[in-house]
Amino acid sequence: MSVSPSTTLDSQLTTTWGTTNSHPDVPMVMSGYTSRLWPCDTEPQFWSKYQVWEWLQQVLDMHQMDVSSIPFQNFDMDGHQLCSLSYQDFLRAAGSMGPILFQSITELKWSGQYHMELGQLELKPELDFSCTFPDVSYPPGEIYNPLNHPLTPASPNPSSPDPRGTHLWEFIRDILLNPERNPGLIKWEDRTEGVFRFLKSEAVAQLWGKKKNNSSMTYEKLSRAMRYYYKREILERVDGRRLVYKFGRNARGWRESDK
DNA sequence: CCTCCCTTTCCTGTTT
DNA sequence: TAAACAGGAAAGGGAG
Numbered sequence: 001m002s003v004s005p006s007t008t009l010d011s012q013l014t015t016t017w018g019t020t021n022s023h024p025d026v027p028m029v030m031s032g033y034t035s036r037l038w039p040c041d042t043e044p045q046f047w048s049k050y051q052v053w054e055w056l057q058q059v060l061d062m063h064q065m066d067v068s069s070i071p072f073q074n075f076d077m078d079g080h081q082l083c084s085l086s087y088q089d090f091l092r093a094a095g096s097m098g099p100i101l102f103q104s105i106t107e108l109k110w111s112g113q114y115h116m117e118l119g120q121l122e123l124k125p126e127l128d129f130s131c132t133f134p135d136v137s138y139p140p141g142e143i144y145n146p147l148n149h150p151l152t153p154a155s156p157n158p159s160s161p162d163p164r165g166t167h168l169w170e171f172i173r174d175i176l177l178n179p180e181r182n183p184g185l186i187k188w189e190d191r192t193e194g195v196f197r198f199l200k201s202e203a204v205a206q207l208w209g210k211k212k213n214n215s216s217m218t219y220e221k222l223s224r225a226m227r228y229y230y231k232r233e234i235l236e237r238v239d240g241r242r243l244v245y246k247f248g249r250n251a252r253g254w255r256e257s258d259k
Numbered sequence: 260c261c262t263c264c265c266t267t268t269c270c271t272g273t274t275t
Numbered sequence: 276t277a278a279a280c281a282g283g284a285a286a287g288g289g290a291g
Contacts, residue, residue: 050275167265201279214267220279225266227281242275242279 044108047079053241059097059104061199067189070097083109162211168225169234171208172196173247173254182207194247194254201243 090098164174209217229235
């Protein structure tokens with residue numbers, strides 16, 4: 001009676017977001033630190049630099065924290081180096097996020113070894129989350145917003161017409177501005193700077209395709225259109241971070257003060 | 260019909 | 276290695 005591949009478990013666990021998934025391309029952002037849902041299903045010791053960054057990103061997502069909460073540049077290393085860091089190293093590299101990261105990586109190292117057993121644990125998201133990290137103090141002076149009331153469901157109202165803008169960048173903006181309509185597709189990385197990140201790139205592409213009555217839309221093609229925006233300064237480049245974009249000077253209507 | 264603009268499609272090469 | 280990123284080239288298609 002083996003519990004094996006992640007697909008079975010994924011299908012059991014899919015979804016805090018509810019309806020719009022079925023896209024295994026992007027890991028669900030949810031629950032504990034256990035590794036079955038992790039994008040890197042290898043042991044952390046063998047992660048590439050990029051996988052290390054993905055992990056950081058995931059930890060931020062789990063805590064609903066802003067990207068500025070972790071100095072990414074202090075983690076310019078591969079999995080082997082990461083795993084050799086001590087608790088003190090984590091404190092130095094990430095301040096008050098250090099303990100969280102240390103705990104996460106410790107657990108992942110452990111679960112890499114015993115993932116069979118772990119596969120049977122943890123079907124109780126909230127539980128392991130809150131128990132593992134009861135109170136973490138966040139960096140002082142951080143803008144981090146502890147609660148955006150993620151639990152307000154706000155009627156999905158599927159019958160209403162699509163109020164999102166007709167141009168691609170407006171469409172993206174309007175998803176960001178109305179996350180309750182499409183939770184978990186795109187999220188703000190830095191609200192005031194207009195930095196955002198695709199969480200489910202293919203799902204967004206599908207949605208865009210649906211709007212344009214084009215069932216063959218992909219993120220590949222959508223992203224080409226996004227890149228054209230750089231020249232027009234509707235978007236600004238964000239280097240080095242995959243699926244991350246930033247609104248530029250010619251993008252209107254995304255600021256909180258614009259509302 | 261023509262032009263302009265905003266993509267869409269496809270592609271080759273690079274990076275992570 | 277797969278998925279993103281970079282842009283060139285060219286075609287599509289709607290608005291005016």
